[in-house]
Amino acid sequence: MRSGSRKAGVLASAGALAGLVLTGCGDGGGTGRAADDASPGGGVGAREEGTRTGGGAGAREEGTRKVRSAYDRTAEAETARMAVRVRMSAEGETVTADGRGVIDLTEGDSVLTVTAGGERMEQRVVDQVLYQKLPDQQAGQGKPWMKVDLRKAAGQQGTTGQPIGDPAQSAAFAKAITDQDVTRTGTATVDGVDTTRYRVTVDVAELPGGAALRRQVGDTLPMQIWLDEQGRIRRQQIDLTIKAPASAPAGRSEGSASPRQMKMSTLMEFSDFGTEVDVEAPPAGQVTDATGRAAQSG
Template structure:
């Protein structure tokens, strides 16, 4: 697989890392059933903020109770004056994060599956390594190889920690919005990075808080989640080699938007036959680390 092909693989790995496990089980603190409805009509009083916090913290559990959902994913990454967008549509198991999706990135449509935290992608014609139509990337090993820090935010399997990292001062009700025909209440959340997994490393990269927004329906379920991350990434080899290029870290911004619809939809995620799969975990880890 050529350099461009590897770049697409790593780009899609970012999408898969976000999706891989949109596993939401056990994330909230229970909350009360009326918390969301009360917060929707309340003012900016301390009581309303408490209700809003309970609504957001319990939203992960309420969403996970639906077991599965259709999902639309949009990831927009900007670095060095260049913006790369990747979009995905498919279905996800909210309990274990298994999924089936079609991802569009850099002009190509890619079929992918995530099974037991392993990403499988059907390689575009002419780019198959060893003539095998599928590649395999172990997302756990790839994330470990790229080091702790901002990468952990890209894995909503850790969304469990979001609910535990917010308090009343962190949640602001922004109003209402209609998403896919569903009335929702919009909350802005400032997640305390220190309370997230790999919090110390995250703080060095993204600062003390992680901005996040959620839109909850009348049942208190997440219909949309948006995460905005600005981090400092190590300069790439091409940056360092460029004449006059600064060796300092680059500023990278990542916006991830996940929409949930059609709760209860069927998810049939199975790994391709082993003989059709080439393992690219090592290359993806190396390329991801190079790109910072």
């Protein structure tokens, strides 16, 4: 994989995940499994204090109730600071990307600074359109920003543009979680906050666009979630193996086609609920539309 192509792909893919959506936006790879106590950006991390405590049916039902309501409770805070670490691996290469910024928990809009491969990139998500200000040498047509309309790109691939892990999409996740899918695994301190940790399995078929999504990620979505005393999400980890859509080019050519399979681990943390968030799309004259290229690369 060419260095410039890899970096651009990694930044784009990491940016999409940092925006809490499941849509590949470049030809980069990267990951492995994030360590359970690896805090985004090398922060405080989680201090685990318990072991598996799944308990009986009553305990499972209580855990399920808390997990299912966590998305609503988190969204009620309206805004938060967010840190995200994405590890991606494909074809023997592993890359880590870190992002820090703020997010509107009701709309899903966000602004982040993403660092990967020694490069820094500004990223905004506005109404499910991803804007990325890439390093100067990667900007197109003399314009500093590129954009990917995530809904259009996903539609062209036959998948869904709905967010995966977005607290604003509480109804979809709540429906996809049952009593048999939630296990309380202990307690932990996340960035100085006491939390309870759960292991969750999400039925992909119950998510928006589930039929198409299953072809890319399988039947279930493995997730771990850390809830504070108010029932809000403080940390969430999702581990995926993503298969390229059937519409994506087969194999790999020099810097063009996408890998047929990519492993991805995404660790997100929320803090400072209620913080100020001001996100606007860049001026149209400074933006190059890369939606078609993103959809084609899968």
